[in-house]
Amino acid sequence: MPSTATPTTIAVIGAGAISRSFHLPALARRDDLRPHVIVVDRDLSRARALMGEFGFASAASDLREVLGVATGAVIAVPHHLHVPLTHDCLRAGVHVLCEKPLAESAEEVAALGAEATAAGLTLLVNNTRRLYPSTRAIREAIVRGDLGHVTRIEFEEGGAYDWPAAGDGYFGVKAGGRGVLFDIGAHVLDLVCWWLDSTPRVERYADDSYGGTEAVAQVDLRTDKAEVHIRLSWLSKLQNRFRIVGSNGASIEHGIYDWRDPVFVAADGRRRVIKTDPGPRTYAGFGDVLIENFVDAIHGKAAPLVPAAAVAPSIALLAQCYAQRSRLPEPWHLPEVKS
């Protein structure tokens, strides 16, 4: 692992599931960073427990305690807190690696991006799927014109929710009524925008929210050349696959969690493997890449892999979806029954 000339103090804000499973292990694997990591959580006992588990320097219960000493901050708190905490860090001169989705609107993304640029600070977003060898290779294939131009994307992702959430910020009113679309959809819409290199418009958005967080969502998008259909669920296992069809009749179909090289199917049915780069294909590996990029970006040695501006189109789409929200037809939900 590369080392830096001056110690880089990283504060991890939020000691929940994503920190414990992703960011903290990656930081712990860095000998140069481990002695300078501060775990911050309003539940100080939890912060201290993780500090001990990973061998870090210290723990705190409030972001304000660390803003004077941290070089960079990893924001890993419930979604609705991303913007205010990122803003607090940037205003205090602290570089930020924020969990996805960075914000709830394109305006917020632009404001945070401008704030970071003006202060000369890094603002990196953890849209991990951009690091997958398969998604990168697919983008390259699209850019090369292997599909002609993209005419259709179908994306289906779902499973019974089993993320070991440590707090109450994921569901219901406390999550601001933003559920599976804001969670998984933040990845999926980002991939779609990245692959298409454009921001589609929302044709239709429907979900199953009854005043709380949606657990099933259907998104139909369109550009001048392509239509996109996305189905997401926190409630039941879906196919967990996507299919991209091109104007030349070729297609790419791949499993979301399939680490093998994706397969390109030509119009005549011939199949070939799309070679991917030899980079990591495990979450631990993606964590290492992300932390390395964050530290390098802090020290001006690299550009952030996913800067704020890169996610602005998908954040704008998320906001448009919620603005056009309609209810999925669910005749079973409230049948007319005498109460």
Next chain:
Amino acid sequence: MSARPKVLITGAGGFVGGRFAELFHAWGVGEVRAGLRRWSSGARVGRTPVELVLCDVTRAESVRAALEGVDLVVHCAVGGRDATVTGTRTLLDESLRAGVKRVVHISTIDVYGSTDGECREDAALTKTGREYGDTKIEAEEACREYLQRGLAVSMLRPTLVHGPFSALWSVEIAGRVQQRPFPLPETVCGGTCNLVYVDDVVLAGKLALERPEAVGEAFNVGGPEVPTWNAYFEALNTALGLPPLARQAEGGSRATSLLVHPVRMAAKFGMKQFEKQIMTVYQSSAAAKNLMKRAEKLIRGTPGLDEFSYYGRRGTYPIDKARRLLGYAPAFDMARSLPLTAAWLRAHGYIGTPS
């Protein structure tokens, strides 16, 4: 009690508890507080704007916090002995301390044991060695004990609860009826299928909370009809719009079941003893993953040996007492409920995908 009583529903992350939370909220049955064993089980109930709290019945302090300000409790949480027996005791104890006005405990007809014939509420409760029914008997004993101590408890004994989100009686059976040939022979499925649609259970729960006559009583909670298993399989198949069931002959079905039995037992033993190691192999080897998926499909698609007697049982659980004391009138027969379940199964990807 205030004009808008606060209702805690334990086990709100589950099938029955989740429906209690949804319908109580929709019906305006007080202010609903949905108790979750862990936050990650809140995806379904979080769709409504009810209050979500942690309520792990195996931890007294968690239950105590969840009960703060609560007037009424519907106790749906269930699990192993820790949750079902000790957890119920903990909930009752803390409810008594907290001054809760009424508790409805969701029990089961399994408390009667594996009996044929008519089981009314005064029938003997019989342990069978199966954990679910046996622990529910002990939970009911705890309810009666706390009743003596002044807590107003009622017990509901639902029959086979089906409907959207029912893993056992809807998703599992829907998986079966998509198989051709359908592996359960007609000759062994003439027994009674005591279905109750989940919304009818919630209705019974609401009535039990409201009616003073319910205190200290146990009630069978069934549907408006008692079809045979054959009738249920056929009706679900029709509701799903599938081609007619092609039933396997009894001899062939029993032979297949016998042949698969050792595989089923080995898989059960392996998952119980070595789940972590097996899942590691599953994740790391495509060949092992493929083999295990095929084994799972074979096991799921083949009736277990005990099913040949189960679907032939002719037990019934009259609901006269609930009708009389609660005014319970179940509204969902198969004609009304199965189209709803089928629509849910289709929307959630359970139909037409490989099992």
